[in-house]
Amino acid sequence: MQNNTRLGILLMVATSFVFAVQDGISRHLAGEYNVIMIVMIRYWFFAAFVISIATRQSGSIRAAARTSQPLLQIGRGALLAVEICVMVTAFVALGLVESHAIFACYPLLVAALSGPILGERVGWQRWAAIGIGFVGVLVILQPGRTVFAPAAIIPLASALMFALYGLLTRFAARKDSAATSFFWTGTTGAVVMTIIGIWFWEPMSRADWLWMLALCVTGALGHWFLIKCYEVAEASAVQPFAYLQMVFASAIGIFVLGETLEPKVAIGAAIIVAAGLFTLWRAARARPA
Template sequence: MTALMPIKSKNIQGIAFMLIGVFLMSSMDAVGKFLVQADYSVIQILAIRGMFNLTILLGWMVTHGGFGSVKTKQYKGHGLRIIFGLLAPLLFFMSLKHLPLAEATVIFFVSPFIMTALSVPIFKEKVGPHRWGAIFVGFAGVLIVMQPTSGLLELEAFMVLGASLSYCAIMLIGRWLGTTESTFTIIFYMTLGTATITGFASIFVWQPIPLEDVGLIAAMAVLSLTGNICLIKSFRVGEVGVITPFEYTGLFWAVTLGYLVFAEIPAAHVWTGVAVIGASGLYLVYRENRLKR
């Protein structure tokens, strides 16, 4: 019994980190949607956010070993991760200009199913018929939200799908890089690359921005970095099978923030999609826990 107590304690910590991290990332999405709807270029938003993030990371690096702490030989891996690290937020925030926050978040939650499917050819992992079934049901939930047969299918929905695919690539490449690189090194190079690219690109779309909106972008940077740190710590502290279900609280926050900030009320088909995706995702976690036992 006493041997189980440290595990339970770590799992509680992992759950707490996951809940906080998901809330912070959902809040960042809400701030991003507010700025995009204010007609700021997504490139400009990402450039300013990247500069804030890079400044924070550089400050941390100076006090923790200098440039020696980010030495690497995996330039191709980091380069690929930078490309997808740029595409994921670019496509997602562009979609938020017209797509409700809850709807975009629900579609984005196809990523766990994509990563599970891609783990077969990339990492040679075995996915049984139960998990393949959950993957197909999860995709069905996304199709319910997108309504491809209604004639109302929007370009923004495909942007979210592109963002989700890019996010999957970020995670899978990060998993591969994690065998030789530290977490800080992986985050540093993606931040450096995306901040540099968007910084140059923003020259062509730059427009004056009030100080209070610069403050909102700075808040996005803090929410992003803090949220990512919490998510990374949650997976390091707790058991994956225990903490993963709490990632779906992001759907709750998307609906809540969408209503409170933008007065968005999800349609009936979105609620149906939430139920289908949530159920299939939780079943994936259930199968993983059962197989481990």
């Protein structure tokens, strides 16, 4: 593995931008069509991409699929598919700006749950950062006031599911390679979404099929950038730049979709990101050289 931090950062910035564009397209399509159908079609393309990449890395489909923990792999793949449906629903209910501001707390959820799920030690400094981060969430949600929207629970639920998915992925990595986990992520999600989504099929206009193609391409391109990013640089060096997805998505929401950035959302998101960056910094320092 080469170690080119500058290239890794550029690739992570590109990844964040492409995924933000994907979120904007998802918001557009889900506003016109059923969310489950949109995610199902997206997974068909993603599964083909995953099988191609995993097979190339492992040598064959059988080698890529080989695992001693199939239930764990199926569970995490299904969880991610459901999480994507929930997050796209949040885009429609709340918009990109507020959804991403709340979703940004997922690294803090990972840190909080890494103790009970993975048996990792969570020190007082990390707990303090987690607490501060959730103050940011409360600033955004403002529970008890008339501005609080029950729909704000949707991206929070998505963040919790994505955090659990990340922890289960780390747990699976103790026995399986990244290629194997990637294979099960795409194929399980495609199977689950097809079983559910085929019942929600509805006709789509020719113009929106072009948007659907763009959604599939951006999804594959984003994952390709991410794979290349982790090939050339350490995760701890590039992970903080993943927060740029929230910035890019918010910009798309404001300048393309006509959303507004409320002060409470900006302040809350800044608190969440600062706490998240601190936990990443602490994790990088604690990791042996």
